[in-house]
Amino acid sequence: MANAWFETVAEAQRRARRRLPGSVYSALLAGSERGRTYRDNLAAFAELGFAPHVADLPAKRDLGTTVMGQQISMPVLISPTGVQAVHPDGEVAVARAAAARGTVMGLSNFASKSVEEVVPANPRTFFQMYWMGSKDSMAGHMERARDAGVKGLIVTLDWTFSHSRDWGSPWIPDKLDLKAMARLAPQTLARPRWLLGFVKSGRLPDLTVPNVSEPGRPAPTFFGAYGEWMRTPPPSWEDVRWMREQWGGPFMLKGIGRRDDARRAVDIGVTAISVSNHGGNNLDGTPATIRLLPGIAAAVGHEIEVLMDGGVRRGGDVVKAVALGARAVMIGRACLWGLAANGQAGVENVLDVLRNGIDSALLGLGRASVHDLVPGDVVMPPGFTREIG
């Protein structure tokens, strides 16, 4: 049998591509419009270099840190993603992998597994919500997450319902009924290992979102919930403050790209922000998050925890982000490629790849701890950063 272990996230992505039906793979690859933001998230990390030392290097390096009160073994968290149809164990497998590697699981309200199933797999789970539905229903979802034992809330605000891609979007059915199965048959039958995984688990992906269901009602389909989200008028800062107060515990705002919005987030009392452009799936043309991070970290990093996500594929990327002011990073696709390639073990593999890369960069930079990293550890080309707001 071929070796299931992979040495880079790029290899995990190649395996995911070979394993997943075409429409599932392209739904994860996503991006929007020209794909400029998606590509810039990756390209910008490659523009940054390191300034290494050769002696007086630390024999041991400490990668641990805390995020929103949770001790984690390295500055990497799982970013919330709806992982419909990637793997039968879905977010439960991701949560177990994150727990095994000592980090936090971010669970999307568009996930395929319920918060009640995921928290036992990883007690250090942050639950993510969009602004969607009535305040009563949002308060109900927060209460449900709190009762399930989640340790923090992530509120994602940067979605603009962009639906066009120059390279075309995959067809995803609302339900996997017979008609949909027939239409998808050519691509699913071409990916027997993926299909077999679901057949063995006893059920096909049902494409529902159990964390969005109302008490006593069946879980809506992904697209049913998406429609409700689209119809919900977008929130004001006062609405976000309401959410923060309603939650009352550790609270992260995800999707910040401007310094003035970061300041508003501080004013309403958030615990943390994630500098994010939704992995380039959203308003195309938004700069890479690593370009925005230094300005935002300088503006509010002394008052709240500043995280970032977008384009992180190796441990060196994590070290660059931390050196430029991030407390930690969150990973989206890297985790999904690992899950598609090899289930829970694949996500653990991705986290190990990142851990080794972080450790190796710390050694080269002569830093005994992730807390010792400074901007001077990174070689930045002129004109790299973008400061907006």
Ligand SMILES: Cc1cc2nc3c(=O)[nH]c(=O)nc-3n(C[C@H](O)[C@H](O)[C@H](O)COP(=O)(O)O)c2cc1C
């Ligand atoms: C397929 C997919 C689904 C996503 N779903 C969500 C979601 O439900 N909630 C959310 O806050 N962000 C979601 N995101 C954004 C991620 O949390 C994260 O911001 C992004 O993936 C980071 O970029 P990266 O994929 O380059 O790591 C999704 C991203 C992808 C690729």
